[in-house]
Amino acid sequence: MEGVGEEEMEGVDHLAHERNKSEFDVDAMKIVWAGSPHAFDVSDRISKLVASDPGFRKDNRSTLSRKELFKNTLRKAAYAWKTIVDLRLSEEEAAKLRFYVDEPAFTDLHWGMFIPAIKGQGTEEQQQKWLPLAYKMQIIGCYAQTELGHGSNVQGLETTATFDSQTDEFIIHSPTLTSSKWWPGGLGKVATHAIAYARLIVGGREHGVHGFIVQLRSLEDHSPLLGITVGDIGMKFGNGAYNTMDNGVLQFDHVRIPRNQMLMRVSQVTCEGKYKQSDVPRQLVYGTMVYVRQTIVADASCALSRAVCIATRYSAVRRQFGSQNGGPETQVIDYKTQQSRLFPLLASAYAFRFIGEWLKWLYADVTQRLQANDFSTLPEAHACTAGLKSLTTTATADGIEECRKLCGGHGYLCSSGLPELFAVYVPACTYEGDNTVLLLQVARFLMKTVSQLGSRLSSKKPVGTIAYMTRVEHLMQCRCGVQRGFAELSADLVEAAVAHCQLIVVSKFIEKLQQEIPGKGVKQQLEVLCNIYALFLLHKHQGDFLSTGCITPKHAALANDELRSLYSQVRPNAIALVDAFNYTDHYLGSILGCYDGNVYPKLYEAAWKDPLNESVVPDGYHLYIRPLLKQEIRTARL
Ligand SMILES: CCCCCCCCCCCCCCCC(=O)SCCNC(=O)CCNC(=O)[C@H](O)C(C)(C)COP(=O)(O)OP(=O)(O)OC[C@H]1O[C@@H](n2cnc3c(N)ncnc32)[C@H](O)[C@@H]1OP(=O)(O)O
Numbered sequence: 001m002e003g004v005g006e007e008e009m010e011g012v013d014h015l016a017h018e019r020n021k022s023e024f025d026v027d028a029m030k031i032v033w034a035g036s037p038h039a040f041d042v043s044d045r046i047s048k049l050v051a052s053d054p055g056f057r058k059d060n061r062s063t064l065s066r067k068e069l070f071k072n073t074l075r076k077a078a079y080a081w082k083t084i085v086d087l088r089l090s091e092e093e094a095a096k097l098r099f100y101v102d103e104p105a106f107t108d109l110h111w112g113m114f115i116p117a118i119k120g121q122g123t124e125e126q127q128q129k130w131l132p133l134a135y136k137m138q139i140i141g142c143y144a145q146t147e148l149g150h151g152s153n154v155q156g157l158e159t160t161a162t163f164d165s166q167t168d169e170f171i172i173h174s175p176t177l178t179s180s181k182w183w184p185g186g187l188g189k190v191a192t193h194a195i196a197y198a199r200l201i202v203g204g205r206e207h208g209v210h211g212f213i214v215q216l217r218s219l220e221d222h223s224p225l226l227g228i229t230v231g232d233i234g235m236k237f238g239n240g241a242y243n244t245m246d247n248g249v250l251q252f253d254h255v256r257i258p259r260n261q262m263l264m265r266v267s268q269v270t271c272e273g274k275y276k277q278s279d280v281p282r283q284l285v286y287g288t289m290v291y292v293r294q295t296i297v298a299d300a301s302c303a304l305s306r307a308v309c310i311a312t313r314y315s316a317v318r319r320q321f322g323s324q325n326g327g328p329e330t331q332v333i334d335y336k337t338q339q340s341r342l343f344p345l346l347a348s349a350y351a352f353r354f355i356g357e358w359l360k361w362l363y364a365d366v367t368q369r370l371q372a373n374d375f376s377t378l379p380e381a382h383a384c385t386a387g388l389k390s391l392t393t394t395a396t397a398d399g400i401e402e403c404r405k406l407c408g409g410h411g412y413l414c415s416s417g418l419p420e421l422f423a424v425y426v427p428a429c430t431y432e433g434d435n436t437v438l439l440l441q442v443a444r445f446l447m448k449t450v451s452q453l454g455s456r457l458s459s460k461k462p463v464g465t466i467a468y469m470t471r472v473e474h475l476m477q478c479r480c481g482v483q484r485g486f487a488e489l490s491a492d493l494v495e496a497a498v499a500h501c502q503l504i505v506v507s508k509f510i511e512k513l514q515q516e517i518p519g520k521g522v523k524q525q526l527e528v529l530c531n532i533y534a535l536f537l538l539h540k541h542q543g544d545f546l547s548t549g550c551i552t553p554k555h556a557a558l559a560n561d562e563l564r565s566l567y568s569q570v571r572p573n574a575i576a577l578v579d580a581f582n583y584t585d586h587y588l589g590s591i592l593g594c595y596d597g598n599v600y601p602k603l604y605e606a607a608w609k610d611p612l613n614e615s616v617v618p619d620g621y622h623l624y625i626r627p628l629l630k631q632e633i634r635t636a637r638l
Pocket residue numbers: 099108112143145146151152153154155185283284286287289290295296298299302378379382430431432433434437441444448
């Protein structure tokens with residue numbers, strides 16, 4: 001193209017000068033981010049496999065209609081499965097491949113909820129029957145719990161499962177319009193089976209909500225079975241986004257299933273019609289939700305790091321104002337306001353990565369204990385998964401939107417990747433538990449803990465978190481001290497719950513730094529990010545910290561000074577810190593975040609690909625615009 005300056009040539013790394021400033025071993029940081037050398041190898045290999053295969057292209061999504069978009073998603077899911085089978089990928093590699101395909105689809109719920117529900121709540125016999133079918137995708141499952149009238153309140157679900165001892169069957173029925181299953185992903189057009197949650201009725205007595213395996217569609221021609229009415233619930237937020245997923249509506253009209261299709265690990269119904277609750281907490285029926293909540297925390301670090309990678313690279317490319325004697329304008333990443341908005345999000349991405357690792361360990365530990373009928377850590381596991389899911393998804397959704405704003409006007413283009421990332425991510429604040437409802441669970445756990453342990457919530461925290469711990473105790477004491485009910489104080493208690501979760505994130509980041517972390521300068525960089533995360537929150541909530549008396553206004557001012565100094569330490573390493581996420585341009589799906597920083601030519605080229613530019617004179621000109629211009633106003637044909 002004429003007049004293309006050196007700075008706009010393809011194949012040149014326009015961020016090389018930034019990468020040369022790095023003060024640490026980026027390859028070593030890539031392994032810290034991935035979790036291990038093995039995890040890095042799998043991630044690196046599979047992300048490049050997906051990026052190099054035209055079958056997984058995603059740059060055309062915003063131009064497809066809902067039906068074309070959905071059919072394309074089915075094609076990709078089938079293509080992904082064929083790739084997995086042909087290449088004999090392991091379960092770990094297959095999960096990574098679905099992750100890097102980066103398209104919400106029925107497979108998320110098949111692998112992410114339907115299979116874990118059978119593993120967690122099915123008997124050995126039920127697992128042996130259903131898991132092989134599910135692993136081979138000879139059946140496709142969904143998790144049908146939420147109804148039109150109830151989502152948060154699981155005990156309020158209305159679908160019924162009535163035992164018929166004459167035929168040794170359950171009759172699954174939707175007694176009201178509001179009992180229609182509503183939202184389950186994959187349900188609308190694809191799933192052949194569901195784990196359906198319903199109120200168990202045996203001999204006229206109700207026994208609460210239980211899970212049942214129900215076939216929805218014929219495995220011959222995919223038509224809904226007798227008594228099953230099923231469909232999609234319609235367009236959702238954003239254009240492409242989550243509309244690749246067939247969230248569905250489902251009504252049962254007296255559908256009969258064999259007794260052995262009630263998930264019976266937690267409780268059983270005998271053929272004589274006797275209900276037996278094994279001596280495990282009834283909340284184990286919620287186990288799948290706990291499992292998904294801990295994966296959602298890991299997913300938050302992925303989503304936030306994607307947005308931060310885009311905004312950081314673009315902030316280094318973008319120059320605005322500040323030219324001296326005709327020299328280059330200032331990189332916006334050098335403005336202190338840009339740093340004070342962007343670098344806490346960079347620190348949060350790393351913080352959420354490590355808390356996700358810890359939560360995965362906590363979940364594995366509680367699962368192991370459950371095998372031995374040790375329920376001692378179940379309440380803490382529930383509180384942690386619920387609270388951290390709430391904290392990380394709220395911060396990530398807000399962080400993605402902030403990254404869009406950090407990119408100015410171009411952040412609002414679909415080609416920036418940020419609007420789509422936000423639209424796909426933001427329901428995470430709602431699904432798997434509305435974030436406020438989950439924080440109320442944490443508040444309830446804290447109230448019980450305070451009443452059992454007195455004021456000390458826990459002394460098991462690293463020294464650096466004393467201020468954070470004192471803040472939680474103070475917030476709880478202020479609320480527990482007064483004689484008003486939980487409901488009356490719930491808004492305040494939710495704040496204490498957030499403070500408690502922030503304490504956990506800070507303390508686990510500090511604990512991570514106490515581990516052996518190889519690589520030149522890697523630990524130092526993580527220490528800077530940990531301090532940014534902790535001091536940013538202290539600055540943001542300084543009212544809480546000052547009211548506890550554990551810091552003075554002078555401390556608060558010093559903390560703010562230290563933050564500015566920390567931002568200056570991050571600045572030369574910012575590009576390297578986002579390179580450490582090791583995202584391909586395909587996965588990022590963003591011109592602003594492209595690895596080589598060659599943004600303007602790519603933006604310009606992308607614009608002309610929009611269908612609107614297929615003609616220089618727009619469709620509709622002759623009918624609507626020309627008459628205006630020629631003042632020949634006539635009744636436009638509708
Ligand atoms: C890199 C990775 C990529 C992977 C990619 C990730 C992305 C992944 C994409 C997914 C794509 C969308 C997936 C969405 C899928 C849905 O959205 S599925 C539907 C989700 N629905 C929900 O989460 C509903 C939320 N509601 C609930 O969980 C329950 O109604 C509530 C709020 C816990 C209340 O339950 P309840 O039975 O009324 O119990 P409640 O009276 O509050 O409490 C009774 C006792 O049980 C305890 N308890 C309650 N729940 C539990 C529990 N779960 N465990 C233990 N104890 C519990 C309470 O603490 C309480 O204890 P005490 O105080 O009595 O000691």
